[in-house]
Amino acid sequence: xxxxxARVDYRVGSEFDPDQPHGRxxxxxxxxxxxxxxxxxxxxxxxxxxxxxxxxxxRLIGALRGSSFPQLPRPGTRGPIQELEVSGVxxxxxxxxxxxxxxxxxxTDALRVLDSLAHQVSNGAIRGDGTLPRIVYGVTAGGGEExxxxxxxAFGTLGLRHVGxxxxxDGTVAVVGVPDGAPVTTLPSTGAPPRAVAFGEIGxxxxxxxxxxxxxxxxxxxxxTPTGTLLARQTRxxxxxxxxxxxxxxxxxxxxxxDLAGGLLQRGLQPDRPVLNWPGSSAxxxxxxxxxxxxxxxxxxxxxxxxxxxxxxxxxxxxEVWSGPEGPVTALALxxxxxxxLIASAGTxxxxxxRTGLEGKPEPDLPGHGATVTGLAFGLIxxxxxxxxxxxxGTVRTWDATTREPLAQWPAGDDWPSGLADxxxxxxxxxxxxxxxxxxRIWAADTGAEVLALATGDAAGDAGAVLxxxxxxxxxxxxxxxxxxxxxxxxxxAVDGTLVGADRSxxxxxxxxxxxxxxxxxxxxxxxxxxxxxxxxxxxxxLLRVLTPHTDQVLSLAVGTAGPRAEPVVVSxxxxxxxxxxxARTGWPVLxxxxxxxxxxxxxxxxxxxxxxxxxxxxxxxxxxxxRMWDIDTGRPRWRIATPTSTVYALAIGDAxxxxxxxxxxVRMFTxxxxxxxxxxxxxxxxxxxxxxxxxRGAPVVVAAGAGVGVRCWTRPGGEPVPVTPPPWPVxxxxxxxxxxxxxxxxxxxxxxxxxxxxxxxVEPARVVDPSRPDERG
Numbered sequence: 001x002x003x004x005x006a007r008v009d010y011r012v013g014s015e016f017d018p019d020q021p022h023g024r025x026x027x028x029x030x031x032x033x034x035x036x037x038x039x040x041x042x043x044x045x046x047x048x049x050x051x052x053x054x055x056x057x058x059r060l061i062g063a064l065r066g067s068s069f070p071q072l073p074r075p076g077t078r079g080p081i082q083e084l085e086v087s088g089v090x091x092x093x094x095x096x097x098x099x100x101x102x103x104x105x106x107x108t109d110a111l112r113v114l115d116s117l118a119h120q121v122s123n124g125a126i127r128g129d130g131t132l133p134r135i136v137y138g139v140t141a142g143g144g145e146e147x148x149x150x151x152x153x154a155f156g157t158l159g160l161r162h163v164g165x166x167x168x169x170d171g172t173v174a175v176v177g178v179p180d181g182a183p184v185t186t187l188p189s190t191g192a193p194p195r196a197v198a199f200g201e202i203g204x205x206x207x208x209x210x211x212x213x214x215x216x217x218x219x220x221x222x223x224x225t226p227t228g229t230l231l232a233r234q235t236r237x238x239x240x241x242x243x244x245x246x247x248x249x250x251x252x253x254x255x256x257x258x259d260l261a262g263g264l265l266q267r268g269l270q271p272d273r274p275v276l277n278w279p280g281s282s283a284x285x286x287x288x289x290x291x292x293x294x295x296x297x298x299x300x301x302x303x304x305x306x307x308x309x310x311x312x313x314x315x316x317x318x319x320e321v322w323s324g325p326e327g328p329v330t331a332l333a334l335x336x337x338x339x340x341x342l343i344a345s346a347g348t349x350x351x352x353x354x355r356t357g358l359e360g361k362p363e364p365d366l367p368g369h370g371a372t373v374t375g376l377a378f379g380l381i382x383x384x385x386x387x388x389x390x391x392x393x394g395t396v397r398t399w400d401a402t403t404r405e406p407l408a409q410w411p412a413g414d415d416w417p418s419g420l421a422d423x424x425x426x427x428x429x430x431x432x433x434x435x436x437x438x439x440x441r442i443w444a445a446d447t448g449a450e451v452l453a454l455a456t457g458d459a460a461g462d463a464g465a466v467l468x469x470x471x472x473x474x475x476x477x478x479x480x481x482x483x484x485x486x487x488x489x490x491x492x493x494a495v496d497g498t499l500v501g502a503d504r505s506x507x508x509x510x511x512x513x514x515x516x517x518x519x520x521x522x523x524x525x526x527x528x529x530x531x532x533x534x535x536x537x538x539x540x541x542x543l544l545r546v547l548t549p550h551t552d553q554v555l556s557l558a559v560g561t562a563g564p565r566a567e568p569v570v571v572s573x574x575x576x577x578x579x580x581x582x583x584a585r586t587g588w589p590v591l592x593x594x595x596x597x598x599x600x601x602x603x604x605x606x607x608x609x610x611x612x613x614x615x616x617x618x619x620x621x622x623x624x625x626x627x628r629m630w631d632i633d634t635g636r637p638r639w640r641i642a643t644p645t646s647t648v649y650a651l652a653i654g655d656a657x658x659x660x661x662x663x664x665x666x667v668r669m670f671t672x673x674x675x676x677x678x679x680x681x682x683x684x685x686x687x688x689x690x691x692x693x694x695x696x697r698g699a700p701v702v703v704a705a706g707a708g709v710g711v712r713c714w715t716r717p718g719g720e721p722v723p724v725t726p727p728p729w730p731v732x733x734x735x736x737x738x739x740x741x742x743x744x745x746x747x748x749x750x751x752x753x754x755x756x757x758x759x760x761x762x763v764e765p766a767r768v769v770d771p772s773r774p775d776e777r778g
Contacts, residue, residue: 006031006088008060010114014081025126027118031057031089035136037121047142050121051327053135053348055371055392059415060113061089067106070095084114112436123240123260124509124529131465131485132436133374133418134242134511135392137286137304137328137348139260151707152689153732153745156199156559158184158210158226164745165197165212166732173197173214175226179743181750185212185228192218200559202568202584211584215554215572221582234549234587235275237263241527245288245299246516253518254313255525255547256299257533258285264301267547269521269535271588278316283307284328291334291341296358298336300343302329308345310360322360325349331419333376333387342401344387346373352389354404364404369393375420375469379429381407381446388431388445390417396433398445410448413441421471423494425478432480432494434466440482442494452497454480470524472515472538479538481524483510489526489534491541501541505596506534508551530576546592550574552603559584560609562616562632569632571618573604579620581632591635593620598637600624610653612638612672619658621648627660629675639675643668650704654693657716659702661688667704669693669716679719684709694736696722697755703742705734711744711753723756 010027023041033054039046064086070093084107085094095105102111118126120136153166155178162178171189176182194216202223203209211231212224222233239261247254255267262281267273287302290313297313306325312318325347333344343355350373352366369391377388378401385401394415398408414435423432429445442452465485471494472479478494487506492499512527515538523544524536530551535544552575562569568584577600581591593599602623609618609632616632627648629638646662653659657678658670667688669679679702686708693702693716700716707730713722729748736742742753 007086008064008114009083009085009087010118011083012081012118025118025122027114027121029057029060029114029117033057035117035121037118037126039122039126046122046125048121048123048139049142050136050139052117053137053372053392056113056117056135060110061086063110063113064091064107067110069093069105069107069110071105072097082111084110131438132416133465133467134330135416138284150193150195151732151747152195152197153747154197154199155733155735155743155745158199158212159208162737163199164733164743164750165199166745166747167194167197167214168747173212175212175228176745176750178745178750179741179752185226187212187214187224187228190214190216190218190222192216192220195553195555196557196572198557198559198570200568200570200584211559213557213559213570215550215557217553219550219552219554219574219576221549221554221557221570221572223584232587235265235277236549236551237261237265237531237533239263239284239531240511240529241531241533242511243285243288243302244512244514244525244527244533245290246514246523246525247290247292247297248515248517251518253516253521253523255514255516255533256288256290257512257525257527258288258301259531260284260286260304262303265533267533269516269523269545269547271583271586275587276316278311279319281307281309287329287332287345289332289334289343291336293336293339293341295339296336298334298341298358300332300334300345302332302345302347304328306347308332308343308355308360310343310358320358320360322355324353325351331373331376331389333378335378335385342378342385344376344378344401346376346389346391348372350391350393352376352387352399354401366399366404366406368397368406368409369395374418375433377420377422377431379422379424379431379445381429386429386445388420388422390420390431390433392416396420396431396443396448398431398448408446408448410443413437413439413450413453416465418465418467419469421469421480422473423471423478423480424473425495430494432469432471434469434482436465438464438466438484440466440469440480440490440492442480442497452494454482454492454497454499467509467511468513468526470513470515472517472522472524474522474538479515481513481515481536481538481541483513483526485509487528489513489524489536489541489543491524491536491538500539503536503541503543505543505594506532507595508532545589547589550576550578550580552576555604556606558607558609558618560616562590564633569609571607571609571632573607573620573622575603577601577603577622579604579607579618579630581618591632593630593635597635598628598640600626600628605647605649606651608651608653608658610658610672612656617653617672619651619653621651621660623647627651627658627670627675629658629672641670641675641677650688650691650706652691652693655700657693659691659693661691661704661706663687667691667702667712667714669702679714679717681712681714681719681721684712690731690733692734692736692742695740696736696742697740701736703734703736705731705744707732707746711742713742725754725756727751727753 116132173187243258264278266276283305327348350369354363371392416436423430440454508528556573579593600622646665650661
């Protein structure tokens with residue numbers, strides 16, 4: 001068989017097995033570095049193509065030759081089904097096995113490479129067990145299912161006018177007056193179907209500015225004027241964040257983040273600093289660097305197609321583009337001094353390229369690495385400017401940056417080093433490197449002697465591969481930070497190796513990290529595979545803030561006020577499992593409540609705002625079948641209760657109670673202060689998409705509605721059913737007004753609900769809970 005047809009096929013799982021979290025995926029790797037991946041999960045079929053680093057094929061084949069492949073495993077092990085087939089190259093053959101068979105067959109190293117490829121080719125959609133640094137480039141997504149718009153609706157006010165909004169199947173939002181149904185405005189389709197709509201005000205005291213708020217499949221929250229003009233929108237990364245850089249000792253700390261879609265965003269770390277969307281790249285951004293002198297500051301961008309661009313911070317339109325390696329730019333380092341700059345770049349060809357000045361004058365190349373260069377940093381040995389590098393050839397090197405001569409070279413301690421940073425301590429120049437074995441190593445830059453080996457086996461657990469490293473050179477000490485494959489972020493003292501802290505507030509691989517500082521702030525900023533940008537405290541490694549929007553669909557919205565000055569806020573719940581609180585005026589992230597802050601462990605279906613004891617609170621329900629109450633001012637959870645019979649899809653807070661509705665489930669009422677169950681109706685067939693609590697015609701009631709439910713009403717707290725006359729069309733949302741009216745809205749219009757006049761009938765009453773009986777609480 002011709003060598004150019006040599007391939008490895010790796011198939012894992014089953015799309016029909018509910019115990020398989022990722023369904024079935026099929027990875028094919030070709031000897032020329034091409035890769036294809038097909039994924040089937042829950043009826044959704046997706047595919048990707050990509051290029052793989054040149055070191056992968058020989059190492060994979062070498063690992064297979066060093067194993068017992070294609071020997072068949074012994075029966076009896078458990079785990080997902082795996083099929084491994086090799087053709088066109090020795091050892092040719094194929095086996096069928098279970099996940100637990102790999103170690104016994106000597107396939108641990110080979111499976112680690114294949115799992116990492118599946119994870120990276122899918123841009124993280126397949127989590128797998130991959131633990132290698134970035135070895136995949138040029139990912140192109142194939143076919144997938146287009147998002148389907150769904151009809152949702154909500155009530156609110158715009159200024160002094162009562163309105164209702166309905167999301168239509170074409171992705172537009174129709175806003176009408178209530179109860180007359182007169183058209184107010186239509187919000188245009190954004191191309192991302194809305195999943196939630198809300199109404200509120202964001203103006204200053206005495207200067208109200210009414211807005212319509214929408215959120216949908218792109219994870220972005222948008223604010224619209226009452227006339228349908230887009231007022232503001234969040235800016236997010238639509239692809240993995242692969243590069244971060246920050247300013248150091250500048251007047252105002254700035255952060256730039258680049259992604260694999262070519263997006264480049266600039267953020268400040270103060271609420272009054274808007275997010276700036278810089279002119280992007282036609283290719284994915286793979287490396288970023290910043291440097292400044294008293295008269296000039298530059299941003300340098302490296303891309304997947306081998307280009308290097310220099311941009312001025314004072315004029316983003318000023319750009320100088322230089323050619324780099326034939327493949328992706330994988331590492332950058334910049335230094336500015338005396339109004340001059342030195343720029344080092346490297347890529348998959350293993351060559352380090354140097355340029356000087358604003359014009360980027362080429363200097364002699366630094367060859368030597370036999371594979372992709374994964375890290376670069378400048379430093380000083382005495383008064384000698386030096387450059388450090390590491391690569392997938394498994395070496396770390398030190399170069400004289402002036403004479404371009406190599407000074408030292410030594411093994412990296414790991415075959416897959418992922419990055420290098422300047423870890424200078426006092427007068428000693430040191431390099432910090434990380435790799436697939438999960439160890440951060442500190443090296444003497446002049447001799448290559450290993451000074452420290454910082455393992456990750458601490459109280460936070462084994463975090464696996466180190467994907468990125470950065471250092472903070474602080475007065476009297478040096479800190480080294482590492483981002484891990486499992487989302488863990490760690491900080492050590494690079495002088496004595498003491499662990500400063502470990503943060504596990506994210507499950508998403510940390511792909512990039514950088515240290516930033518100004519006169520007020522010192523932070524580590526991380527980018528992740530899911531497109532988020534996170535800020536950590538160097539003193540503790542703790543998470544300070546998530547700067548970016550939801551990384552998946554926005555499924556629910558609420559608008560209200562919070563804080564001692566009643567600042568307007570937007571609360572959102574998303575398919576990424578988080579509840580977010582945002583400043584409605586500036587868009588600044590106030591809170592991010594997730595599984596690591598006692599939050600939901602699955603997607604959040606609904607949120608609601610209210611007050612309890614004079615404090616602003618948010619309630620939320622999710623796929624984890626829990627109902628939670630949070631204090632907005634502190635972010636602390638107030639209470640949590642299980643809803644084992646159904647996910648909560650509808651939620652309302654009012655009159656010191658919380659009301660919920662679900663799928664083929666009871667409508668329930670809980671006390672808002674403690675979450676104690678007070679009422680549970682008989683099962684309501686169908687999906688309840690809206691609930692309301694208040695007074696109707698002078699009597700306290702609870703109301704529920706849904707497209708297949710109609711409108712249901714019960715007395716409160718007795719729980720007796722109240723007959724109503726629903727409209728002749730599907731109802732999506734209901735509300736109870738201050739005047740005691742009950743309104744309903746759907747795709748077909750708006751209606752005022754009236755009591756029904758019916759003959760007496762035997763009905764099943766709600767179950768009223770006696771709080772004095774322990775077996776009926778909660």
